[in-house]
Structures are given as structure tokens and as C-alpha cells.
Amino acid sequence: MKTFIKIYVIPAMFLAALSTQVSAQVTRRNSKEKTVKTTTTKRTVANNGNTRRVSSTKVTYKKPTRKVVSVRSLPKRTVINHKGQNYYYANNKFYTQSRGRYIVIAPKVGFRIKVLPPNYKRIRFNTHNYYNVNGTFYIQINNEYEVVDPEIGTVVYELPEDYEKVTIDGQTYYEYANVLYEKVQVDGTRAYEVIGIIDME
Template identity: 25%
Template sequence: MKLTFLLPALLVIGAVSGSALGAQNERENDKSFKRDHDKRVEYKRDERRHEKKQRIEHKKEKREDRKQEKRKLAKYKQEKREQYRYNQRKYNYLTSHHNSVAYRQNRFINHLPRNSASIRFNGISFTFNDGLYYRKAKRGYHVVKPPRGLRINTLPRNYRHFKHHNTTYYTYQNVYYIADNDGYTVVDEPSTRLNQAIKVGNVNDYSLGQTYDSLPQAAQAVIINSQQYFKYGGIYFLPQISGDDIKYLAIKLG
């Protein structure tokens, strides 16, 4: 009889205990799930931070690469500008110094001056620039004398002119031209008449800076820096054309 009453009570106690145990397990499972969730959230957050950091570093590297490319490009442009200025100075030097350089045949240069013009005469090619004539060599160019009859359209700068036997001659760098049909033709040097000689006793009778009609008989022809002089003692006479006559300027060299 007693067992009959105890059995339902035991069943009730077992059910209550089972419910309590189930609730406790659910609470532990919830805590475990929450901990796992927090870990996953933290992992994803760390992963996003790492990716963001990598993107920032990649952008910095790209910016640095662009800066280096700009620096290289700027350096390359600067070198090109310096090379261009050097070429300009070189060509300007070659061009501007022609006026002070007398003709020297076979004078050699590596590069032609700027604004040079090609001239063909009797099957021979010449290059003309500001009064000087060049011909192509194996390496570079040689200065040459132009042949008689060669024609140019314009005279070189700083040319001189004089009249001889009613003919006007134009000369530059010991090359002589006459006007011919809106151009100028190379001719032989005209034979200019000398004034009558004036006999002078010795070198002391000449004064520097004075012009004389004739040279001393003992004067010797010399060429200094491609310029023709006549030396007498310690005095040098520089030939100068004046009309149909040649005068001689007494100077001191050195």
C-alpha cells in the first residue's frame, strides 16, 4: 500500500529533477554559444582590420611608386633640357665664332652648324653655313674652299665689299663674290693694284697704329692664327683693302 503511494511521488520528483537538469544544460549551451559567437565576431573584426591595414599599406606603396616614377620622369626631362641647352650652346658657339675664324682648308669638325644649307655644284655636294663651306668626310666634315662659279642666294654675315675696275666685289673669309641674277657667284680674288712703294730706312721709322701704303722690302709673309701678316723686325703689318688699294696697318703682336 505504501509503495503504491510512493511511486507517483517518485515520478513527480524525477520529472522535476529532469526539468532542472535540462534547464541547466540549456543555460550552459547558451553560454557556450555566446562565447563562440563573441569569438567569431572578434575574429571577423580582426580580419577586417588586417585587410584594411593591408589596403592602406598597398595604397602607400602605390603612392610611393608613383612618386618614384615622377622623380625619374622629372630627372629624365631635366637631363634632356640640359642636353638641349648644351647642344644650343655648342651650335651657337660654332655659328657665332665663324666670323672670327679665317679659312683653313681641311679643318675638321664633328657636327655641322645649325641652319646649314646643301649646295650641289658640278656633281659635288657642299654644305654652306655663314660663309664657310664643308664637305663630308669619313668621320665628320672638312672645311674646303668653294670652287669658282658656285652660286649662293645670300651673302654671309659681316661680309665686306669693295670696288675694283668698276666691279663691286663682296668678300668674307677670303672668298670673293660678285652679284649675279639675284644671287652671288664665287670668283677668283681680283688682282688689286698696289700704291707706289715708299722707301723707309729701318723699323724705327714705323709707328704702331699707323697705316702705310706699302711694305718694307724686307718684310716677310707670315700666317698667325690663320691670319695673313707681314713681319718686319718686331712689327706686323695687317693688310687692309681700301677702295682699289691695299693699305697696311702696323701693329704689335704678343
């Protein structure tokens, strides 16, 4: 009987104790990693002092010039009059007119359209239902959809193709349509969190 205990029972108890210790270490390590991620997200908001607005004078773009996309004509366009100026909406993009050409622009807050493009994504954050179309945020007002600035903390999982990298106080962020994003991890998936809005000056 003593031989049986030495050969089978003691090694089994040793293995059980070892696996419990390893499991506890893995749990501790995972909880530390989660804490770091949470701290990082909180740090980002705290560093910006919960201020939504960032002066454009503090923003440095990595590329000195932006690629300008223009076309000669816009079939089936919708005219949008915004603050006394005409803009155009066609092919799920917004345009302004200059020298006989239509130039693609990021939509201005306040633009309204009647029908969302089919590729929109619904995002629920706090009390708002946003509709995100290629980096443009809309909310529904009556029977129309209005371009708005998203709230700080809103998370998206992809950015539009023509986003830009910017630096503010030595930190790298991503910008599209004057909305600033920071790369974050959400449940192990790469995402982008809204951290501010650029005030054009």
C-alpha cells in the first residue's frame, strides 16, 4: 500500500498542485494585461481633459499635402444648401464645385441626406444611435439623416481609406473629417476610439 501511495498518489498530488499554481499565474497575468488596457483607455481621456475640441494649430499632418479627388460631372446629384453655399451629394460622397470641376470633400456637420447609403453601420453609444458611413457619422432627425460630430469614446472598427495620420504633442493619432481617433484594443480586436474633434482655425 505504501508503494502504491509513493508511485501513484504523491505524483498525482504534485501535478495537481503544479497545475493550480500555473493556472493562478496565468489568471494573474491575464488580469494584469486587462488592467493595463483599461488604464490606457482611461489615460487617453484624462490626458485630453475630457475636452472635445483640439485647435488645428496643434495638429501636424504626416503628409504635407492631401490628395485631391475631382470629377468633371456628377450625374444624379443632389444639391445641399448649407449656410448659403451649394454642395453636392452623389455616389455616397460630398462635393464642392471649383473651376468647372467637382471636388470630393469631407462632409460638414449639419449636411442632411434623405437616404443612407447601403453600406452604413449602426453604432450605439450612450444615448445616441449613430449611422457610420465611411467615417461620416449621421443621426436620424425626422425623415432625414444629419452629419454630426461623434461623442468622445465612440468606437469604430475600421477607418475610411483616406484617413490621415497626425501628431499632437508627440503622440500619433488618426484623423478623418476633423474627427481624431486613437488605436485601441476591444476584446482583443483592433479598433479606433474617438478622442477629439479638430477646430479649424
